[in-house]
Amino acid sequence: MTSTPTVSTRRHLHATSLIVAAAGVALAIALALLTETAYRHTEQRLIRTQGALTAATLGADPLFVQAHLAAAVDLAEGTSAPRGNFTQAMAGIVGKKRPFVTASLWSLGPGRPREIVQLGAAPLLAPSSAAARRFVAKAPTASFIAKRLTGHGQVRLAYAVAAGAGHHLAVYAEEPLPANRQITVPANSPIHPMNLALYLGPSVRHGVLLERYSASPLPLEGDTTTQHITFGNTKLTLVMSPRRSLSGQLAQYAPVGIGIVVFFVGLASAFGVERLARRRDRAEQRAAENRRLLEVQRSIARTLQHSLLPEALPTCEGFAFAVRYVPGAVGTEVGGDWYDVIEVDDQHLFFSIGDVSGRGIRAAALMGTLRNTINAYAHEGHQPGAVLQQLAPLVSIRDGRFATVLCGSIDTTTGDMTLANAGHLPPLLVSTERVELLEVPHGPPIGVPAAYPESAFRLAEGETLIAYTDGLVERRGEILTVGLDRLRRSIDASRPPEDTLDAALVEMGVEGANDDVAVLAIKRVGAPRSEAVTAPLG
Numbered sequence: 055m056t057s058t059p060t061v062s063t064r065r066h067l068h069a070t071s072l073i074v075a076a077a078g079v080a081l082a083i084a085l086a087l088l089t090e091t092a093y094r095h096t097e098q099r100l101i102r103t104q105g106a107l108t109a110a111t112l113g114a115d116p117l118f119v120q121a122h123l124a125a126a127v128d129l130a131e132g133t134s135a136p137r138g139n140f141t142q143a144m145a146g147i148v149g150k151k152r153p154f155v156t157a158s159l160w161s162l163g164p165g166r167p168r169e170i171v172q173l174g175a176a177p178l179l180a181p182s183s184a185a186a187r188r189f190v191a192k193a194p195t196a197s198f199i200a201k202r203l204t205g206h207g208q209v210r211l212a213y214a215v216a217a218g219a220g221h222h223l224a225v226y227a228e229e230p231l232p233a234n235r236q237i238t239v240p241a242n243s244p245i246h247p248m249n250l251a252l253y254l255g256p257s258v259r260h261g262v263l264l265e266r267y268s269a270s271p272l273p274l275e276g277d278t279t280t281q282h283i284t285f286g287n288t289k290l291t292l293v294m295s296p297r298r299s300l301s302g303q304l305a306q307y308a309p310v311g312i313g314i315v316v317f318f319v320g321l322a323s324a325f326g327v328e329r330l331a332r333r334r335d336r337a338e339q340r341a342a343e344n345r346r347l348l349e350v351q352r353s354i355a356r357t358l359q360h361s362l363l364p365e366a367l368p369t370c371e372g373f374a375f376a377v378r379y380v381p382g383a384v385g386t387e388v389g390g391d392w393y394d395v396i397e398v399d400d401q402h403l404f405f406s407i408g409d410v411s412g413r414g415i416r417a418a419a420l421m422g423t424l425r426n427t428i429n430a431y432a433h434e435g436h437q438p439g440a441v442l443q444q445l446a447p448l449v450s451i452r453d454g455r456f457a458t459v460l461c462g463s464i465d466t467t468t469g470d471m472t473l474a475n476a477g478h479l480p481p482l483l484v485s486t487e488r489v490e491l492l493e494v495p496h497g498p499p500i501g502v503p504a505a506y507p508e509s510a511f512r513l514a515e516g517e518t519l520i521a522y523t524d525g526l527v528e529r530r531g532e533i534l535t536v537g538l539d540r541l542r543r544s545i546d547a548s549r550p551p552e553d554t555l556d557a558a559l560v561e562m563g564v565e566g567a568n569d570d571v572a573v574l575a576i577k578r579v580g581a582p583r584s585e586a587v588t589a590p591l592g
Contacts, residue, residue, distance in 0.1 A: 071324040078320010086313030093305055097277065100300040104248055105279035109292050112252070113283050119213055120197050120286075122147055123157075123225045127217035130159055136223065137171045148174040148227070155210065157227040160190045162216060167191050167224070177228050178205040179212055186226070190214045193224040196287035202254050202262060203228065209235070211254070211264065213286070235266045247298055249274050253291040256282065264290070269297060362388075362422050368397040370466055376551035376575040380564045382413075382525065389570035390417035390457070391523045392425050396432060401467050404432035407574050408459035408478065408500075409523040416455070423448055424457055424500070438462055438474035442497070442506040445476075449501040456501035460494070460521050469513040469578050474506045479527065479538075482520040482545065484554075489545045491538065492519070518551060518577040525569030526562055537562075551575040 126143035130136035140159040148157045156174035158181060160167045167190045169181040179186045179201075192199045193216035201212045209231045216224040239245050249268040253259065258273050258280075266272065274295040283290040299306040367375045377393050390410025398404050406428045410421045424445060431441045438461045449455055460478040462471050473481075475496030483492045497506040513519060527537030544561035546554055555573055564571045 071327045074327055075321055075324035078323060079317060081320060082313045082316035085316050086309045089312050090309040093301060093309060096301050096305065097296070097299065101248075101277055101279045101294065101296055104244065104300070105281050105292065105294045108245060108248075108250070108294065109281035109283050112290060112292065116198070116283075116285050118153075120215060122153075123198065123213060123215040123227055124217040126157075127159075127215060127223050127225050131217065131223050140171060140225070141173060144173055144225075153229060154227040155230045157225060160214075160224045160226055162191070162194070162222055162224050169226075170223075177212075177226070178203040178208065178210055179226075179228070181226075190224050190226055192287070194221040198286040200254065200286045200288055202264065231264060235263050237265050237267050239267050247296060247300060249295045249297055251293045253293070254285070254288065256289050256291055258291060258293060270295070362418060362425070363392055364394050367395045368403065370397065370403060372466060372469075372579060373403070373464075374551050374577045374579050376555050376577075378555045378559060378571070378573045380525075380559065380571040382568050382570045388415065388418040389413050390421040391525065391570040391572040392421050393521075393572045393574040394425055394429065395574070395576070396429050398432055398435070398463075401465060403464040403466060404429075404438075404461070405464070405521070405574060405576065406459060406461040407521040407523065407572060408457055408461075408476075409525075409570075409572075410457045411455055420449065420455060420457070424459070428459070428461060432461075432463075437508060438472055439506040439508040442474050442476045442500065443504070445500045446503045451499075451501035456499040458499045458524075464513070464576070469515070470510065471513055471519070472508050472510050474508050476500050476506055479522065479524055481522075482518075482542065484518040484520060484545055484547045485514070485516060486547050489542045489547060491542075513576070513578045515578050518547070518554070518575055520545070520555075520573065520575045522573045523569075523571060525571040526559075526564060526573060528569065530568075551577045 126140055129143045130140040133139050136159060144154075144157050147153045148155070154174065156172070156177045158172035158177065159170045161170055167187045172181065177186075179189065189199060189201060189212065193214040197215075199214040203210045203212050210228040211231060213227045213229065214224055215227075245267065249270050250266065251258075251263065251268060251272055251274055252265045254262045254264050260272065263272070268274065274293050276295055278293055278295040281292040281294075283292060363379060367377065375395055379391070379393070382389060390412065391408070393405075393407045395403060395405040406425065408421070408424060410417045410424070427445060427448060428441055431444050436444070441461060442459060445457075445459070449457055457476070458478040459476045460473070460481060462473040464471050473492075473494050475494045477496060477499035480491045480494055480496075483490055492511070494509050495507040497504045522541075527541050528534060529537060541558065541562060544558040546557055549557065555575055559565075559571070559573070
């Protein structure tokens with residue numbers, strides 16, 4: 055039994071507590087710094103990701119402009135009524151609260167460009183001006199031309215798009231920009247937690263600002279991301295910064311929170327080390343005591359088990375016996391396996407080997423009852439089949455109990471054997487030439503009323519009959535034939551019965567097995583044996 059902790063042990067545990075406390079403080083600082091670094095890295099990554107997603111969304115605007123305006127030019131190109139076709143094509147996208155506030159169709163034929171038809175409000179860039187003609191004349195040089203316009207208290211974005219095989223026509227359109235360039239964003243929009251500024255061109259200047267969604271003054275500063283988007287003959291420059299932590303308040307204050315929590319956890323761990331160590335010592339003492347008590351119980355069970363088996367086997371001229379019994383390793387209860395050999399008269403022996411289902415006192419008691427009953431009927435001169443039939447009233451399968459039994463009568467003068475089997479595994483017949491399973495007709499296990507057929511054969515000199523219980527060959531997850539084949543290979547017929555069983559038990563790996571194992575070997579020898587054979591008890 056483990057002794058209680060000494061004073062020096064408690065001092066050692068106290069020193070360990072100080073080490074744990076120091077480690078907790080160091081760990082709290084380290085985790086706080088690591089969490090802060092991870093938070094900053096995550097914020098930057100989220101800002102860049104949000105900027106890239108917004109830029110990808112804005113990248114669809116050039117496609118909208120080019121697709122709709124170019125389609126209108128293509129519809130008017132090469133027709134006899136370009137005015138009507140153009141008006142029809144642009145009717146749904148020009149006007150108040152529509153994408154374009156004004157649009158016009160221009161001819162790019164010989165000479166300077168001239169306006170053919172105009173829809174919507176008056177354009178800020180007068181059609182008669184040289185600036186308008188120069189702007190429209192550039193349309194064939196790019197997918198579309200864009201320019202920021204101001205006038206009359208308004209700010210618009212002008213477009214010019216040429217299409218068709220010969221670029222004979224172009225469309226001019228103006229898109230209104232919001233007042234003060236300030237836009238509104240729904241609260242459920244991914245852009246809502248961000249500041250945003252969109253500029254026409256590659257530079258960040260107030261004079262080219264198109265739109266803004268910002269609570270901060272421009273230009274945006276701090277943690278920002280900048281994206282450039284191809285826009286016709288120029289670029290859009292998108293600048294974004296977070297209004298608040300994109301990772302959430304929990305992640306923002308996590309470094310401080312983790313530091314505080316780990317610090318106090320470290321202190322609590324330090325205070326708990328000594329208490330846990332003392333509990334460990336007490337648990338070790340109890341575990342040692344439990345192991346001792348368990349071993350005592352197992353010892354009692356083994357003693358009780360062996361007390362139910364025969365102390366010695368009879369002496370018989372011309373025959374040698376060997377037995378082995380190995381208790382199961384699981385639990386402390388007795389089992390129901392047994393073996394027995396009795397001398398009926400001067401010329402006859404009777405042996406039995408069996409296995410009662412289950413474990414515990416009831417199984418052991420039933421095993422003792424069956425063994426004694428078999429011996430009683432054998433002494434009365436009953437043959438093996440009749441003996442097994444007489445056992446049926448002692449066992450009721452309805453109570454959850456049954457037993458398998460193999461028994462036999464031996465004529466010691468001739469070696470003739472009569473066997474009967476009640477659901478037991480077949481015995482082995484061993485000679486110098488072969489090791490084989492002896493096919494013995496069998497009936498059901500004891501517990502079911504039935505008649506049991508008998509079979510007769512002669513055990514020749516030098517041959518050995520080996521009977522065993524299922525614990526020798528059955529293993530979890532393995533079919534029975536595998537265990538039987540392994541048993542046949544483990545038998546060495548050249549050895550005496552004692553050595554043969556010892557070697558077989560080692561080969562079969564019965565030490566530590568869950569089930570009990572009983573083995574009985576009967577060998578017919580050429581010379582008489584004069585001394586008694588004591589049954590080994592495991």
